[in-house]
Amino acid sequence: MNNRTPQRSLTGPEGRVPQFSEGPEGPGQREEPTRRPGELTVRELLRWSWRQLTSMRTALILLLLLALAAVPGSLIPQSGVDSLKASQWQDAHTTLTPIYRKLGLFDVYSTPWFGAIYVLLMVSLVGCIVPRLRVYWRGLRAQPPAAPQQLLRLSDSASYTTEEEPEAVLARARAILRGKRYRIRRGADGDAVSAERGYLREAGNLVFHLSILFVLVGFAMGSLLGYKGGVIVVVGPDAGFTNTPSQYDDLDPGSLFKESRMDPFTFHINDFHVDWLNTGPKAGMAKGFRSQISYCQKTDCSDEKNYDLRVNHPLKIGSTEVFLIGHGYAPVITVRDGQGNVAYSGPTVFLPQDATFFSFGVVKAQAAKPEQIGLQGVFYPTFIMDDKGNPTTLMGNDLNPLISMHVYAGDLNPGGGPQSVYALDTSAAKEVMTPGDPKKALRLDMTPGQTVQLPDGLGSVTFDKVVRWNRVQISQTPGKLIALGGVVLCLIGLLGSLFIRPRRVWVRARRGEGGTLVEVATLDRSGGGDTAAVVRALTQALQEEKK
Amino acid sequence: MTEHSWALLSNQAVGAAGVVYFLALIAHLVEWSALRSVVPAGRIGTRADAMVSTPAAAPPGPTGDPLVEEGRQARLETSGSSAANEERGELFGRLGYLLTVIAVAAHLAALVGRGMAADPHRVPWGNMYEFTLSGTFVVAAAYVVLHRRLALAWMAPLVLTFVLVCLMIAVLWLYEPVAQLTEALNSYWLVIHVVSAILATGAFTLGGMTSAVYLIKARTGERESGWLSRVPSLDVLDQVAYRIHSFGFPVWTFAVLITGPIWAHQAWSSYWNWDPKEVWAFITWVVYAGYLHARATAGWRGRNAAILALVGMATLWFNFIGINYFSSTSQHSYAAPAPMGSQSVTR
Ligand code: HEM
Numbered sequence: 039m040n041n042r043t044p045q046r047s048l049t050g051p052e053g054r055v056p057q058f059s060e061g062p063e064g065p066g067q068r069e070e071p072t073r074r075p076g077e078l079t080v081r082e083l084l085r086w087s088w089r090q091l092t093s094m095r096t097a098l099i100l101l102l103l104l105a106l107a108a109v110p111g112s113l114i115p116q117s118g119v120d121s122l123k124a125s126q127w128q129d130a131h132t133t134l135t136p137i138y139r140k141l142g143l144f145d146v147y148s149t150p151w152f153g154a155i156y157v158l159l160m161v162s163l164v165g166c167i168v169p170r171l172r173v174y175w176r177g178l179r180a181q182p183p184a185a186p187q188q189l190l191r192l193s194d195s196a197s198y199t200t201e202e203e204p205e206a207v208l209a210r211a212r213a214i215l216r217g218k219r220y221r222i223r224r225g226a227d228g229d230a231v232s233a234e235r236g237y238l239r240e241a242g243n244l245v246f247h248l249s250i251l252f253v254l255v256g257f258a259m260g261s262l263l264g265y266k267g268g269v270i271v272v273v274g275p276d277a278g279f280t281n282t283p284s285q286y287d288d289l290d291p292g293s294l295f296k297e298s299r300m301d302p303f304t305f306h307i308n309d310f311h312v313d314w315l316n317t318g319p320k321a322g323m324a325k326g327f328r329s330q331i332s333y334c335q336k337t338d339c340s341d342e343k344n345y346d347l348r349v350n351h352p353l354k355i356g357s358t359e360v361f362l363i364g365h366g367y368a369p370v371i372t373v374r375d376g377q378g379n380v381a382y383s384g385p386t387v388f389l390p391q392d393a394t395f396f397s398f399g400v401v402k403a404q405a406a407k408p409e410q411i412g413l414q415g416v417f418y419p420t421f422i423m424d425d426k427g428n429p430t431t432l433m434g435n436d437l438n439p440l441i442s443m444h445v446y447a448g449d450l451n452p453g454g455g456p457q458s459v460y461a462l463d464t465s466a467a468k469e470v471m472t473p474g475d476p477k478k479a480l481r482l483d484m485t486p487g488q489t490v491q492l493p494d495g496l497g498s499v500t501f502d503k504v505v506r507w508n509r510v511q512i513s514q515t516p517g518k519l520i521a522l523g524g525v526v527l528c529l530i531g532l533l534g535s536l537f538i539r540p541r542r543v544w545v546r547a548r549r550g551e552g553g554t555l556v557e558v559a560t561l562d563r564s565g566g567g568d569t570a571a572v573v574r575a576l577t578q579a580l581q582e583e584k585k
Numbered sequence: 586m587t588e589h590s591w592a593l594l595s596n597q598a599v600g601a602a603g604v605v606y607f608l609a610l611i612a613h614l615v616e617w618s619a620l621r622s623v624v625p626a627g628r629i630g631t632r633a634d635a636m637v638s639t640p641a642a643a644p645p646g647p648t649g650d651p652l653v654e655e656g657r658q659a660r661l662e663t664s665g666s667s668a669a670n671e672e673r674g675e676l677f678g679r680l681g682y683l684l685t686v687i688a689v690a691a692h693l694a695a696l697v698g699r700g701m702a703a704d705p706h707r708v709p710w711g712n713m714y715e716f717t718l719s720g721t722f723v724v725a726a727a728y729v730v731l732h733r734r735l736a737l738a739w740m741a742p743l744v745l746t747f748v749l750v751c752l753m754i755a756v757l758w759l760y761e762p763v764a765q766l767t768e769a770l771n772s773y774w775l776v777i778h779v780v781s782a783i784l785a786t787g788a789f790t791l792g793g794m795t796s797a798v799y800l801i802k803a804r805t806g807e808r809e810s811g812w813l814s815r816v817p818s819l820d821v822l823d824q825v826a827y828r829i830h831s832f833g834f835p836v837w838t839f840a841v842l843i844t845g846p847i848w849a850h851q852a853w854s855s856y857w858n859w860d861p862k863e864v865w866a867f868i869t870w871v872v873y874a875g876y877l878h879a880r881a882t883a884g885w886r887g888r889n890a891a892i893l894a895l896v897g898m899a900t901l902w903f904n905f906i907g908i909n910y911f912s913s914t915s916q917h918s919y920a921a922p923a924p925m926g927s928q929s930v931t932r
Contacts, residue, residue: 350848
């Protein structure tokens, strides 16, 4: 509609369809006169820059820039999203890493340049909305504009002649338009009726843009004040979790996070059940998971509560939410040293390497004497030998568990610093070899209940049984309801803005030579309506009512 | 019926739909070749004046929609010498549309069969194969439904070719036997989320086709004959594209900015995690916001807006194809082994 008749009188400058917001100081959508900046005073320059920043074109370009700037973060692993992937990538690309790190490409969404774009966009948004709000407020109470002189020049117009008196036609036009919830111009309108409807479109548009700010506030609250942390908790009454920072395996707090805002609670996992698929193309996969957990609010545990923690069914404690996001096996291993003392005993978390729960883990018996004993190896939940004679696991369920470990003796922490519990530092230790075959590393293949004596009087290893662990994610996301409310408002505003058709209608009736000449014209200001149909329907209605 | 026979039914229905789509395409090709020499009159944007200034002479059509009027007008005012061709074209056009409707019905049966074949019954979009089936179904169904309202007859060969190619890719390369959903996917938020995402994807695809034709037509100019002469004027194309996009945009907003985060929050504890899939959904959203702005910005209207619409569609499809296949960091791709015991899954 809008670009078919750029010459028509009622479109704005450059032939754009006028907004309701349009006024003398419309939202800077007009072409600025080209002047060289050197000719401007500082004040003018500021004003000019502001106009530029809040112009529709700038908003458009900033939007496209934002889209472009978001791209690298999806192609390069982000430390904030998947720190393991990110560090693996960094290890693999040693030349690119320093450059990328300088550019912030491992944390794109919190870099200054990404921030600059959306802050500019937001400034532009506010600068755009505030004047439009003012204009809209004035426009809300304004009268529909009087009919233009040449109604039939509008692209959507029609006329007919009738015997009726002009006043009768106009009165009927008023009644019809009022019935269609048009606002009718009061006071002097000459020989015409001027009407307008669809004021809510601009309101919808303003609500939409304003709510973007709400969403941003909510989102910022979540990422600044909230936190997200993960912890692996072994199933059973002996293990458990208390909500303090030191208990987390990894904790990712927002920059304004305060420990004092953490909800005090404790929980332990009584039982964990996995529903395995035994038939069908996905046999061997898990279908469902259920963790029975007991938790206490506050620190006193007088009234323990139970909850069935499942995927998609987080537990809410105060303002904190607890999610079940992973699970795996923890073989219970006991290491006795050469003197017969228990140097290590307990469930050892093995990390799954793939969906079959083939898992990797280490044991560090640092109390062992005379030498520290380290074990490193893999766990097969359902051990079988495949056709080629390779050890493998049939499925994720622990139907035939087996651990297969290599043994190291010596100093397991030569640096003396903090170490990962999932990796064994063997730089100062020597691998234990098979007795009678010094070339062949000793491998302990053990099933539950089995004990193996280590050579050279090092001690023994017992594989007692298998228990499970759960990986639990715990998070506090303040502002999430603000963000949600903002997006919902956004959507409502958007619907209004896209589907409410603002239009003006004029009917003029004049006595002419052959009777009364009636002219009907309409102008759709959204550029999306089927104005021809409006004119047609109105003309018909005017003619029909006479009969 | 057993699960097995539902699965079989689904496969056969996909085949049947493919064949009928193909026949429909042939019918439309015959239609266009019959009409090739026929010069459509009244196709240029004078309709508003022609139709409306004299309401008594030209009674409103059945729908009263100017876009439809244009289509009718184009058919009515053809030169008499090619009347036979015109008639033949008309006949095959109608046949093609009828065949398309039948194919869409078979397509729907295929989707229902997929859902019924799983135990427990579920929504038919557990993997790329099913997502492609659903997405193409939406494209085809939207075309069938909007055919009259937006006078989309000119779009038939495009839609049919697109749907056929996608179905072939799905059957040849993406096929997977029916399987259960993992628990993470077993959420009604997911159902709402994916329904809206598929709806929006279908709409954006149709809108993108319209914008592409707009660009082609803007380049080649008005033609006297051939397929492009049957395509509505640039203004009408722009209008149709806008209407389709303005349906797609709120639906996409609902899918990626409301239901997606709600569900992600339930399943993964954070409603927005800058996961590649989320990032690209956001990029798509921003680009389409840019498109809507472009239509209201002097100098960007028309051609540039149409280009933006195509960029939007490219990001949309990249998200579906590229991220699922190539990204290993996306939680959506499940390319990396996830301890929860996952499977290849599309969202
Ligand atoms: C955060 C960035 C922004 C986003 C995501 C955004 C999004 C949108 C969307 C989706 C529309 C189309 C829906 C409608 O017609 O109401 C729209 C329209 C509009 N936006 Fe924005 N916008 C943004 C910033 C701005 C800014 C900074 C301005 C000021 C220059 C602006 C001015 C407008 C205007 C005037 C319209 C109405 C266009 C029309 O009449 O069709 N927007 N915006």
